[in-house]
Amino acid sequence: MGATAAIAGLGITDMGKVYGRTATDFAADALALALDDAGLEAADVDGLLVNANHSDEMAPTLQFSLGLTDLTLVSAMSAFGSTAGAMLQYAAQAIQSGQANVVACVYADAPLTEGGSISRSAYGGQRAIAPGFAGLRLAYGDYGPANSMYALALRRHMHLFGTTHDQLGTIAVGQREWALKNPRAQMRRPMTIADYHASRWVVEPLHLYDCCLVSNGGVAVIVTSAERSRGLRQPPVYLRGFGQCAPGDPARSGREPAIHTGATRSGELALRQAGIELADVDVLELYDCYTYTVLVTLEDYGFCAKGEGGAFVADGRLGPGGELPCNTGGGQLSSYYMWGFTPLSEGVIQARGHGGGRQVEDHGHVLVSGNGGALNFHSTTILSPYDA
Amino acid sequence: MTTTAAPAKPVPIPDEASAPFFAGARDGRLMLLRCRRCATFMSPTAYLGVPVRPRCVACYAGDLEWAPSTGRATLYSFALVHQIYDEAFAADVPYNIAVVETDEGVRLTAQVVDCPNEALAIGMALDVTFERLSDEVAIPKFRPRP
Numbered sequence: 373m374g375a376t377a378a379i380a381g382l383g384i385t386d387m388g389k390v391y392g393r394t395a396t397d398f399a400a401d402a403l404a405l406a407l408d409d410a411g412l413e414a415a416d417v418d419g420l421l422v423n424a425n426h427s428d429e430m431a432p433t434l435q436f437s438l439g440l441t442d443l444t445l446v447s448a449m450s451a452f453g454s455t456a457g458a459m460l461q462y463a464a465q466a467i468q469s470g471q472a473n474v475v476a477c478v479y480a481d482a483p484l485t486e487g488g489s490i491s492r493s494a495y496g497g498q499r500a501i502a503p504g505f506a507g508l509r510l511a512y513g514d515y516g517p518a519n520s521m522y523a524l525a526l527r528r529h530m531h532l533f534g535t536t537h538d539q540l541g542t543i544a545v546g547q548r549e550w551a552l553k554n555p556r557a558q559m560r561r562p563m564t565i566a567d568y569h570a571s572r573w574v575v576e577p578l579h580l581y582d583c584c585l586v587s588n589g590g591v592a593v594i595v596t597s598a599e600r601s602r603g604l605r606q607p608p609v610y611l612r613g614f615g616q617c618a619p620g621d622p623a624r625s626g627r628e629p630a631i632h633t634g635a636t637r638s639g640e641l642a643l644r645q646a647g648i649e650l651a652d653v654d655v656l657e658l659y660d661c662y663t664y665t666v667l668v669t670l671e672d673y674g675f676c677a678k679g680e681g682g683a684f685v686a687d688g689r690l691g692p693g694g695e696l697p698c699n700t701g702g703g704q705l706s707s708y709y710m711w712g713f714t715p716l717s718e719g720v721i722q723a724r725g726h727g728g729g730r731q732v733e734d735h736g737h738v739l740v741s742g743n744g745g746a747l748n749f750h751s752t753t754i755l756s757p758y759d760a
Numbered sequence: 761m762t763t764t765a766a767p768a769k770p771v772p773i774p775d776e777a778s779a780p781f782f783a784g785a786r787d788g789r790l791m792l793l794r795c796r797r798c799a800t801f802m803s804p805t806a807y808l809g810v811p812v813r814p815r816c817v818a819c820y821a822g823d824l825e826w827a828p829s830t831g832r833a834t835l836y837s838f839a840l841v842h843q844i845y846d847e848a849f850a851a852d853v854p855y856n857i858a859v860v861e862t863d864e865g866v867r868l869t870a871q872v873v874d875c876p877n878e879a880l881a882i883g884m885a886l887d888v889t890f891e892r893l894s895d896e897v898a899i900p901k902f903r904p905r906p
Contacts (some may be wrong), residue, residue: 499790502809505781509808511899513855514872515845517809523839531837531882576854579890624817625865630837651803724780746807 374760375610379603381410381594382720387708388558389589391486393638395427396437398590399480403438406592411605411714412474415437417594419445419472421459423479426495430480438478442443445472452744453659454616454634455750456712461614463595473596478714480590495586507666515542516575518661521582521746525630528695532679535667537579539682540698541568543663544581544705546691551702551728553692559706582663582694584704593720598759609723612737613646613754615639630631634750635741640754646737648759650674655722656698656736657715658688659725659743660705666690666698669741673752697732712742712751723755768808769848771893777812778804783878785898788886792866795828796821801827801864808869811819829886833860833902839878860886862900 383405385398399422399437406412417440424430429437431448431683445466451458456479463475479503483495495516501507506545507682529535545565551557563581571580601608605746617634619627643650650673660666667681676684701707719740727735736758742751774782781804784791789795790858801823802817831865835893840854849855858872858880873889888901893899 375843440773501770501773503773503775504778505772505805506809507770509869510770510846511772511893512869513769513810513841513846513849513852513859514842514857519843520839520841521807524837524857524859527839528837528882556783573840573842573854575857578839608886621806621817623806623867625861625867 375598375612375756376468377595378511378598378608378610378722379593379755380596380601380606381406381412382610382717383407383409383592384556384710385590386531387589388585388587391484391495393482393588395429395480395482395590396434398482398588399478399592399688400438401476402590402592403476404482406476409593409599409606412594414440416477417461418443419475420464421445421463421475421477422448423455423459423477423711423713424448424450425479425481426483428581429483434478436642440476445475445553451660451749451751453711454742454744454749454751456716457614457740457742457753458616459755460611460753461616464611464614467595467597473600475568475595476592478590478592479594481710482588483586495760514657515565518746519575519578522662522664523578525747526577526662528628528630529664529668533682535682537569537577538565539567539686540582540663540667542685542688543666543690544568544693546688547660547699547703548706550700551706553702554707557702558587558706559702571618578662581705584661585709586593586708587708587710589708589710591710591717593716607724607757609720610756610759611753612756613642613644613752615752616750618749621715622746630660631668631678633668633672633743633747635669635752636674638750638752639673642754646738646754646756648754653737653739655700655719655732655738657700657719657722657738658698658702658738659712659715659741660699661743663705665743665747668747669743692730694731700727700730700732715740716753721754723757725757766850766902767846767848769893771897771900774897782897784826784828785890787866788890788895790829790831790900791826792829792862792864793824795821796823798820801829801866801875803868805868809814829862829864829866833886833888835860835872835882835884835886836861837882838872854891856880858902871901872903873901879904
């Protein structure tokens with residue numbers, strides 16, 4: 373059976389240090405761009421899924437600001453960085469069931485303020501002490517919990533498998549090479565492996581260049597039925613397969629939550645639904661909040677054995693000209709940080725064949741991953757220009 | 761000469777659910793949760809910042825009690841914070857954040873003290889110690905076993 377739903381529209385606003393605009397402004401711009409891209413009107417939209425994030429504005433009430441009326445599907449969803457894939461899955465199911473016909477999926481955020489510090493933004497961790505165990509984390513000086521949790525995960529991987537910074541650095545350098553080909557990317561200066569090593573420690577073993585950007589901006593995609601998408605303005609990007617997996621309580625002993633992620637199960641589910649094998653994947657758009665996230669996700673999808681991710685990426689196969697093009701717009705490390713909408717947006721561009729100077733020639737199957745928490749939530753989406 | 765005092769470091773505010781943990785720390789005991797049905801030990805929270813867990817991780821019984829750990833642990837992983845997120849910690853960077861696994865098989869986020877950063881090693885043996893932050897509040901930390 374062919375795909376039943378497709379992405380018909382993509383809207384990406386200006387990204388990065390774009391000041392004086394709210395998350396709502398970015399969401400509205402992204403939606404307008406996506407509708408125009410698809411050749412649809414706001415009145416055609418009958419479903420809205422909002423990616424809940426650190427912004428209070430990413431809530432069901434966003435519908436009012438967006439001017440959407442009489443929706444038969446509306447929700448703000450949260451599975452952290454895996455939300456985008458979950459939104460697409462629910463949108464496709466809603467379309468298949470007849471609940472909605474045109475579903476807008478929206479992400480927007482505006483954490484950066486002019487003259488402000490990222491470490492003072494929502495991404496720097498809370499300072500006000502909440503009662504209970506929340507205060508214990510701060511008493512230990514653990515303010516940017518994402519940085520410390522991923523640093524703890526990476527240290528564990530390095531300990532078990534001998535993973536090195538030279539290996540991680542090839543991920544950062546490869547993605548910067550991709551970003552140089554992406555006019556939307558925030559980071560447009562070349563990076564060498566020496567630059568990577570010289571970048572300061574944030575939370576060791578994470579260098580600054582192991583860590584993603586923080587961006588202001590918005591992305592929206594329009595999901596509709598496969599049939600309807602064929603009559604619209606852009607080449608359809610079929611939603612061929614979905615998977616989600618959340619392994620559970622990270623504090624439970626006997627598990628290695630930093631090493632074995634939900635990518636394994638999520639990937640199996642998505643590939644099976646798409647009717648393809650791992651070897652059929654042409655382009656990877658992997659959630660890359662940190663370089664380590666890319667490495668562990670490659671292992672868990674099965675592109676290499678557990679523990680061999682370092683050696684696997686070290687030959688530069690993920691970069692331009694490599695055999696496994698990965699994060700072809702620069703990813704969250706070098707283009708822009710819109711949670712799961714970073715890999716999704718580039719995945720749509722590649723599946724359409726609209727990547728310009730960074731277009732991957734073979735782009736029949738694009739695998740998009742989402743990752744949330746500290747490797748606690750995972751989603752996988754298979755995009756394709758072919759409906760089966 | 762004028763010196764500007766660094767802001768005070770945060771002191772946890774025990775609430776009803778976490779009170780036994782902080783009372784234990786004040787008295788020199790590391791308190792964990794234990795299931796009354798299957799005797800499994802578990803960490804008080806899934807991670808720091810969410811409420812105390814309501815049910816057993818092994819048998820899902822809703823009957824948990826606070827019970828002391830031996831305080832013996834090994835280092836599971838560690839990270840070194842270089843970024844200054846709060847001026848109260850400016851003099852400490854780089855300082856460690858550690859995950860330890862106690863002899864009861866419970867992973868806790870904490871810190872290792874009395875150990876230079878270069879000497880931190882995954883698998884090293886640790887014993888709990890307590891740092892008193894106020895008259896009422898002490899927090900567990902870990903130091904290398906002699």
